[in-house]
Amino acid sequence: MFQSLRNRIQLSLLIAGLIIAGGLWGFVELSEVARDSDPHAFDMRILLAFRTAGDPSDPIGPSWFEEAVRDITALGGAVVLIYFTAIVIIYLLLVRRWGLAVFAFVSIAGGQLLSSLLKLGIDRPRPELVSHLSQVHTMSFPSGHAMLSAVTYLTLGALLSRAMPNRAATLYVFCVAILTTLMVGMSRLYLGVHWPSDVLAGWCAGFAWATLCWLASQWLGRQDTAPDNI
Template sequence: MKHIAKTERVGRRGLSLLARLARYELGALLCILVLSGGIWGFIELADDVSEGDTQSLDETLLLSLRNPVDHTDPLGPGWVEELGRDFTALGGVGVLVLVVLVALGYLLLARRYRAALLAAVAVPGGILLSTIMKAGFDRPRPDLVPHDSIVYTASFPSGHAMMSAVTYLTLAALLIRVQPELKLKAYILGVALLLTLLVGISRVYLGVHWPTDVLAGWTAGAAWAALCWLAMRWMQRREQVAS
């Protein structure tokens, strides 16, 4: 009987190990798909935008968020427009720097030094990449409606959309890697996705970006976050092998 019970325990442990390994490899596969899909999506969007193929759709979607009688007036009452400004601030440099510093503080206090180092490199690196791409494409801002937010740079890709995706999704990817519970992983990822979506939508609502600008920012930012997740995974596996 003791031999049978021991065999059952070993079997259960083996099944549990296989289940964890399957989830581990599935996460890596999903990140590779996001990375490759994001790169492909951005290249396709950039090509279509450069050739002017998206202009008609961009104008239609942008004007759909405006009063049909008065295009200077965004849809909804004044408090909705104010919410748009609040949401767009979540993708601003000041807010993102503060979020990164808070996350770095948490990772350092939790003694997750490798994750903190990666976050300190990945987020500024993604923001720098966004700046370089904006300067390279140099797409003009929408001129159909007034800008309800101050802008200084070119339009493609949306810096707010990409920087929010880079920051929130990258930090979520790093925090998920150090969280053991599935429900916490899902919560962190859900919050990051929600913040990223709100920032991007608000940029179109405020008339400072074409919809394809935002979509390009999302795809590039998601690809960068997936790359960071894979880098974190590689670092952790290397540490486990070394130990």
Template sequence: MRDERRTTYPVLAVAIVAIAAFVILAVVVRINGTVYLDEKILLFFRDPENLAVPIGPRWLEQTVVELTTLGGYPVLVTLVSAVVGFLLVSGQFGPAIFTVGAIVSGTIVSSMLKYVIERPRPEVVDHLVHTFTASFPSGHATMSAAVYLTLAALIIRLVDRFIVRLYVLCVAILLTFIVGMSRIYLGVHWPSDVLAGWSLGTAWASLSWLAVSGLREARRHEKAE
């Protein structure tokens, strides 16, 4: 079994930075300190003569609408269910429990924060897709980060080659970035919502990894004794 202690400190550092970023954003948002920059960024993605129309060709808008579903619950639940199912039938019960626990708990925390903070959706531009919950933090950004980074961590545990691990991590980060940017382009989230979602999802995936690593290390010590 691979010694994971050498990766603990970098992951811990990522978790601390992500948590700090989320807390700072939450405080600044509560005092409306991001409104000016949020509005500027939202307007950047719209036609100045018609704010209902996003920049770029028509096909780009449709492409972004489809890409944003990569962070929606139907796609994420389907993906996680398929992965967990594979882990269960292959007898890897520990990783299956880790995956379900990390993602379900992340979903609960994200939903609770939306309910507590209750930030309204942006009204500066027209929404290009329907929304049903509060704005902060972005659920799509949070859960795409939590899910894709958690799955990346799961795969990284199973491979030794650095280039493979780097590729998996980059793909997870890219998917998370695409989902978050799609929410801004579609006008359904303030940019600060997305930044907070990325921070929260990254923190949750990192903390989940640290929790599992700690348990594995404790079990190794028990067996050694």
């Protein structure tokens, strides 16, 4: 039994390491794309695929779908993410899980700071190939919505998974977090405010950071449950 548990822990660490390494590698490769003076063909093809042929100002689909996409993209906005994070942190404080509350704040605030620094470092302008269907005021690379939704929802999912009664419930929490992250990123392409490489880079950085946070939460959990040394 002990050997089986040890193997599961080693497998989890291996998968986490692969996700972090893959995310970092993907981000570095995509940053080279972002630094090019001209947009790549795959960026333009994908962005135009969300618009009516011959009219880059008209998104595909009915008008109600456009409004629905705006609702989805709001799930990755600063106000919504801060709201959900505050709910979880206040709950952790109420149940006296001080360490986890601090961990949640530092992890998500750290992801926000990292996203802002990366935007300043790459300094890529927003796409002008299609009209913007949402107001934007920052640089384009990486997508802050894609990155911060991954950081926030996956980090909160990691914390919530500690209270899940079984593996099925844990899997459900992470699937919802991943699905929400993917939907937010795709919404940024539909609204024409990011190049696809921006969104991919945001996912790469966000998943890598969230995985680091998950590893930290696992270590923190073992520290919480470890017996005191006398």
